[in-house]
Amino acid sequence: xxxxxxxxxxxxxxxxxxxxxxxxxxxxxxxxxSMNLAGLETRTRVSFDVLLxxxxxxxxGQVMGGAGLERVSALLDRVRxxxxxxxxxxxxxxxxxxxxAGIASSASAFAALALAASSAAGLSMSExxxxxxxxxxxxxxxxxxxxxxxEWQAGQTDEESYAFSIAPAGHWDLxxxxxxxxxxxxxxxxxxxxxxxxxxxxxxxxxxxxxxxxDLCRRAVCERDxxxxxxxxxxxxxxMHAVMITSTPPLLYWQPATVAVMRAVQDWRNGGxxxxxxxxxxxxVHILCPGEQADEVEERLQSIEGVQQVLMARPGGPAKLV
Ligand code: PMV
Numbered sequence: 001x002x003x004x005x006x007x008x009x010x011x012x013x014x015x016x017x018x019x020x021x022x023x024x025x026x027x028x029x030x031x032x033x034s035m036n037l038a039g040l041e042t043r044t045r046v047s048f049d050v051l052l053x054x055x056x057x058x059x060x061g062q063v064m065g066g067a068g069l070e071r072v073s074a075l076l077d078r079v080r081x082x083x084x085x086x087x088x089x090x091x092x093x094x095x096x097x098x099x100x101a102g103i104a105s106s107a108s109a110f111a112a113l114a115l116a117a118s119s120a121a122g123l124s125m126s127e128x129x130x131x132x133x134x135x136x137x138x139x140x141x142x143x144x145x146x147x148x149x150x151e152w153q154a155g156q157t158d159e160e161s162y163a164f165s166i167a168p169a170g171h172w173d174l175x176x177x178x179x180x181x182x183x184x185x186x187x188x189x190x191x192x193x194x195x196x197x198x199x200x201x202x203x204x205x206x207x208x209x210x211x212x213x214x215d216l217c218r219r220a221v222c223e224r225d226x227x228x229x230x231x232x233x234x235x236x237x238x239x240m241h242a243v244m245i246t247s248t249p250p251l252l253y254w255q256p257a258t259v260a261v262m263r264a265v266q267d268w269r270n271g272g273x274x275x276x277x278x279x280x281x282x283x284x285v286h287i288l289c290p291g292e293q294a295d296e297v298e299e300r301l302q303s304i305e306g307v308q309q310v311l312m313a314r315p316g317g318p319a320k321l322v
Pocket of ligand 1: 104106141
């Protein structure tokens with residue numbers, strides 16, 4: 001029996017991945033950029049065991065079956081193929097952050113799984129290879145393999161589509177205040193959502209302008225220019241949600257409290273507070289601000305009606321073996 005344990009952080013995208021060029025390989029329609037979230041993590045132990053009759057997966061102690069298990073087994077199959085081995089695996093995964101809090105656990109889950117499984121199989125993979133392997137489980141997971149501020153170059157083939165760090169975690173003290181307004185499980189997940197993107201007449205315009213936004217965002221991060229960063233991050237999030245709302249069937253993830261938070265953040269910024277929002281495929285809102293403003297922003301967020309919880313995360317490191 002060979003065993004390895006790995007840990008990875010979820011990430012928040014500043015420039016979003018929405019829609020695939022190749023849904024099977026999860027090659028995205030556009031490049032994206034994100035920050036890993038320190039303090040929040042998935043820890044995954046993988047043991048290949050000749051006595052197992054099939055892959056056995058638990059997440060926070062609950063046995064996983066169905067489509068979730070198939071997705072994990074598909075990644076394990078790739079590892080078995082690369083390592084020329086046959087045994088099934090026991091996978092035990094734990095998240096230290098609340099499920100349903102609007103933090104995509106699939107990114108940290110597949111990044112930790114890629115590292116633990118490849119290592120347990122005796123493979124020594126480069127960061128680039130690991131990022132590609134994680135991508136096959138969940139697109140955004142490729143961005144949780146490298147550390148800090150991370151760009152996913154879209155590419156057109158499996159070999160070309162991977163993520164790399166553009167700055168380490170210590171580069172910029174940026175804080176993500178994760179505002180939970182609903183814990184209800186989202187009705188349409190991102191895999192289904194990506195498939196709907198092209199039904200929106202706005203998706204082609206969003207994708208056509210993506211490289212420009214990616215360049216602006218990369219520059220803003222590298223120069224720690226919060227004003228430029230805030231403008232491009234909100235525009236990119238709004239564009240993704242415009243595509244979602246105009247897809248067939250439409251995906252409207254926002255709740256009234258989502259909009260209340262968006263409005264408040266815009267008012268605060270107009271009043272001189274450096275702060276901006278971004279929203280993934282769910283109702284909860286990620287509020288970004290420089291570290292010096294984090295306490296003030298948290299206090300203001302707590303006073304908005306409908307806000308259930310605020311979690312704070314600073315830039316996090318790469319996926320690692322533990
Ligand atoms: O990696 P997926 O298939 O869960 O897609 C992630 C989609 C968004 O979170 C909405 C955007 C992103 O780039 O993380």
